[in-house]
Amino acid sequence: MKRPPRRRRPQRIQLVRIAHARSGDKGDTANIGLIALKPEYYPLLEKQVTAARVARHFKGTVKGKVERFELPNLNALNFLLHGALGEGGTLSLKTDAQGKVFSTALLRMEIPVPRDLDVR
Amino acid sequence: MSTNRPIRIASGQGFWGDWLEAPVRQVTGGPIDYLMMDYLAEVTMSIMQKQRSRDPALGYAKDFVPLMGQLLPEIVARGVRVTANAGGVNPLACAEAVLTCAREQGLAGKVRVALVTGDDIMGCLDELTEQGHELHNMETGEPLSLVRDLIQSANVYLGAWPIVQALKRGGDIVITGRVTDTGLALAPMIHSFGWRKDDWPKMAAGTVAGHIIECGAQCTGGNCLVNWERIPRMDDPGYPIVEVSPDGTFVVTKHEGTGGRVSVASITEQLLYEMGDPKSYITPDCIADFTTIKLKQLGRDRVGVSGVTGGAATDSLKVSISYSWGYKAVGTLVYAWPDALKKARKADRILRERLRRLDLEFDEILTEMVGVNATHGRLAGPVSPDIPEVQLRVAVRARDRAPVERFSREIAPLILNGPPSVTGFASGRPKVEEIIAYWPALIPKSVIEAKVEIMRA
Numbered sequence: 001m002k003r004p005p006r007r008r009r010p011q012r013i014q015l016v017r018i019a020h021a022r023s024g025d026k027g028d029t030a031n032i033g034l035i036a037l038k039p040e041y042y043p044l045l046e047k048q049v050t051a052a053r054v055a056r057h058f059k060g061t062v063k064g065k066v067e068r069f070e071l072p073n074l075n076a077l078n079f080l081l082h083g084a085l086g087e088g089g090t091l092s093l094k095t096d097a098q099g100k101v102f103s104t105a106l107l108r109m110e111i112p113v114p115r116d117l118d119v120r
Numbered sequence: 121m122s123t124n125r126p127i128r129i130a131s132g133q134g135f136w137g138d139w140l141e142a143p144v145r146q147v148t149g150g151p152i153d154y155l156m157m158d159y160l161a162e163v164t165m166s167i168m169q170k171q172r173s174r175d176p177a178l179g180y181a182k183d184f185v186p187l188m189g190q191l192l193p194e195i196v197a198r199g200v201r202v203t204a205n206a207g208g209v210n211p212l213a214c215a216e217a218v219l220t221c222a223r224e225q226g227l228a229g230k231v232r233v234a235l236v237t238g239d240d241i242m243g244c245l246d247e248l249t250e251q252g253h254e255l256h257n258m259e260t261g262e263p264l265s266l267v268r269d270l271i272q273s274a275n276v277y278l279g280a281w282p283i284v285q286a287l288k289r290g291g292d293i294v295i296t297g298r299v300t301d302t303g304l305a306l307a308p309m310i311h312s313f314g315w316r317k318d319d320w321p322k323m324a325a326g327t328v329a330g331h332i333i334e335c336g337a338q339c340t341g342g343n344c345l346v347n348w349e350r351i352p353r354m355d356d357p358g359y360p361i362v363e364v365s366p367d368g369t370f371v372v373t374k375h376e377g378t379g380g381r382v383s384v385a386s387i388t389e390q391l392l393y394e395m396g397d398p399k400s401y402i403t404p405d406c407i408a409d410f411t412t413i414k415l416k417q418l419g420r421d422r423v424g425v426s427g428v429t430g431g432a433a434t435d436s437l438k439v440s441i442s443y444s445w446g447y448k449a450v451g452t453l454v455y456a457w458p459d460a461l462k463k464a465r466k467a468d469r470i471l472r473e474r475l476r477r478l479d480l481e482f483d484e485i486l487t488e489m490v491g492v493n494a495t496h497g498r499l500a501g502p503v504s505p506d507i508p509e510v511q512l513r514v515a516v517r518a519r520d521r522a523p524v525e526r527f528s529r530e531i532a533p534l535i536l537n538g539p540p541s542v543t544g545f546a547s548g549r550p551k552v553e554e555i556i557a558y559w560p561a562l563i564p565k566s567v568i569e570a571k572v573e574i575m576r577a
Contacts, residue, residue, distance in 0.1 A: 020345040020346050020385065020389065021345065021389075022343070022390070024395075027259050027560070031395050031396065033388075033389065033391070035385070035389065037346070061497050069398050070411075071411050072411075073413055073414060073427070074391065074410075075388075078395050078398055080396065089163065089558050090163055090555050093448060093515035094515075095488055095495060096494070096495055103345070104345075105495070105496045105497070108499050
C-alpha cells in the first residue's frame with residue numbers, strides 16, 4: 001500500500017529575507033514602507049502582513065491604531081503607526097525620535113511561507 | 121518660452137546640514153538646467169526665528185551664501201538656474217547677502233535674484249484669528265489660542281506657482297521662505313513646458329519627481345537597505361537628477377562617474393518615505409496618486425517613472441507654526457563587562473530614586489539601553505549576559521527649565537557613587553535644550569498672497 005504524499009507544512013521566515021523597508025515620521029505617527037524584494041513575494045506580504053498583525057508586532061510601542069495601504073504597482077505596502085514616537089518631533093525623548101529604524105524592526109516579523117518558496 | 125526637449129533638474133541639498141560638496145558636484149559634474157535645494161525641515165524655521173530675534177540680519181540658511189559665492193561663476197557660465205528655500209524666516213537678508221557676494225565677484229549686471237515671500241504670517245496671526253481662521257491643530261483639533269503666547273514662528277507652505285512667476289520674470293537664483301520641497305522641483309517644469317495649472321496629472325508627475333529627489337542621496341543609494349554593502353563608492357555619492365519630458369514622464373539618474381546607485385529598489389524606498397495615504401499626497405499644487413506609478417530600470421543608474429495620476433488641489437494651504445513647549449536633556453553613561461546591563465539598570469534605578477526624592481516634576485522620564493533595546497525595544501529579544509558594554513541613556517522633559525537643569529547635575533555623581541566599571545562621560549554635563557514644538561494647521565488659499573521681487577546685482 002502506497003502512502004499518500006506527505007503535505008509539506010509551511011516554513012516561517014523573517015520578513016528581512018523577502019522584503020526591504022524604509023520608515024519616517026509625521027508628528028507622532030511613524031510610517032513604514034514595506035517592499036517585496038521580488039514581485040512574486042508581494043502577494044505573501046499582502047496576505048500575511050495585515051494591519052492587525054503589525055499592530056500585534058509593535059504592541060507596547062505603538063499607542064494608537066495601525067493603518068495599511070496597498071501599492072501593488074510598487075510591490076509595496078505602507079503602514080501608518082499612530083502614537084508611535086513618544087509624542088513625536090522635538091518632544092520625543094527616544095533615540096529614534098523620527099522613526100527611522102521602525103523599518104528594520106518590522107523586518108524582524110516572522111510569517112509563514114510555502115516550503116518551496118525560493119528565498120535567499 | 122516653452123521647450124520641447126527634456127530638462128535636467130538636480131537636487132543639491134536634502135536638508136539644512138546636508139553634504140556641502142553635493143551642490144558643487146551637481147553643477148560641475150555634467151549638464152543640468154536647474155539646481156534645487158531644500159533647506160527647511162519642520163523645526164528649522166523656529167531655529168532660524170531665534171537667530172533672527174538675536175540679530176535681524178540672520179534667520180536664513182547661512183551656508184547658502186558662501187556656497188553661492190563658490191558656485192556663482194559656474195552657474196552664470198553654464199546658465200544653470202537655482203531654486204532654494206534657503207531664505208528661511210528672512211529671505212530678504214539671504215537675497216541681499218547673495219547679491220553682495222555676486223558684486224564682489226565682479227558679476228554685477230549678470231545675476232538676477234528672485235525673492236519669493238508672503239509665507240510668513242507671524243505678523244498677522246491675530247488679524248487672521250479675528251477673521252475667524254482659528255488655525256486648529258490638524259492632529260489634535262485644539263485651537264491655537266491654547267499656545268498663542270508661546271508662538272515663535274508661523275509660515276504657510278507656498279507651492280510651485282510663486283516660483284514659476286519668479287522664473288518667468290527672469291530670476292536666475294530664486295530664494296524663498298517656506299515653500300514645499302516638491303514645489304522647488306515642479307516649478308522649473310511648469311515654467312519650461314508651459315504646463316497649465318489644472319493639468320493635474322502633470323502637476324502630480326512633477327510633484328512625484330520632487331518627492332523622489334527632495335531628500336538628496338536618499339534615492340541614489342544613501343540609506344538604502346538592498347545590497348547596501350555592495351552600493352559602490354559611497355564616499356562620493358551622486359546626488360539625484362531628474363530628466364523630465366514635456367509629457368511629465370521622467371528618468372531619475374545621477375552624473376556619470378559618481379558613486380551610489382539608482383535602482384528600482386532605491387527609488388521605491390524613497391517614494392514610500394514619509395508617506396501617508398498613497399492615493400492622496402496633498403501639496404498646494406495638486407493631490408498626487410502614488411498607486412499608479414510605474415518604475416522601470418532603463419539602464420545602469422537610470423530609472424524611468426511614468427503613469428503618475430493626480431487630482432485637483434485643495435482650497436487650503438498648510439501652516440507650520442512653532443511654539444515654545446519646555447525643556448529636555450539627555451544623559452548617558454557607559455557600563456562595561458561583567459554584568460554590563462545589570463549595572464546600567466541598577467544605575468537607572470538609583471538615578472530615578474534620587475530624582476524622586478528631589479520632588480522634581482517631569483512630564484516624562486525615558487530610559488533606554490543603547491546596545492540592547494534603544495532602537496527595536498523588546499523586538500530585539502534577549503541579550504547575552506556577556507555583552508561587552510551597554511550605554512545607559514536617560515532623557516527627561518519638563519515644562520520648566522529648573523527640573524531639567526537639576527537632572528543634568530544628577531548624572532555625573534553616579535560615576536563615583538554608583539555601580540562599578542562606568543565610563544564615557546568625557547563630554548560633560550548633559551545640555552539643557554529648549555523644546556520648540558510644531559503646530560500644523562490649515563488656512564484658505566484665498567487669504568494668502570505670495571510676492572515675487574526681482575533684485576539685480
